[in-house]
Amino acid sequence: MKVLNLMESVVSEVLDVQMNHLQMNCTCEQCKNDVLAIALNALPTRYVSSTRGQTIQRAKLMDEQTLADVLREISKAAAIVSNKPSHT
Numbered sequence: 001m002k003v004l005n006l007m008e009s010v011v012s013e014v015l016d017v018q019m020n021h022l023q024m025n026c027t028c029e030q031c032k033n034d035v036l037a038i039a040l041n042a043l044p045t046r047y048v049s050s051t052r053g054q055t056i057q058r059a060k061l062m063d064e065q066t067l068a069d070v071l072r073e074i075s076k077a078a079a080i081v082s083n084k085p086s087h088t
């Protein structure tokens, strides 16, 4: 049985939508993944094990407060990565 961190897909989706607004110096795959990793480390994990569970958990996750937290952590992470990319 596979489990997945639902927060991961939510952060990934939000990052895709917000990428153009974050005004990062570099938007390559690595910088994007760095932003993802930093934001995810700052956010609570939400493990789910089934498709059904995923739907229910997802609905709970996407409340306004959670979305605000996700956006805030993505902005913070984007600023960090933009100022200091992990590549040259």
Ligand SMILES: [Zn+2]
Pocket (backbone or CB within 6 Å): 026, 027, 028, 029, 030, 031, 032, 085, 087
């Ligand atoms: Zn980059």
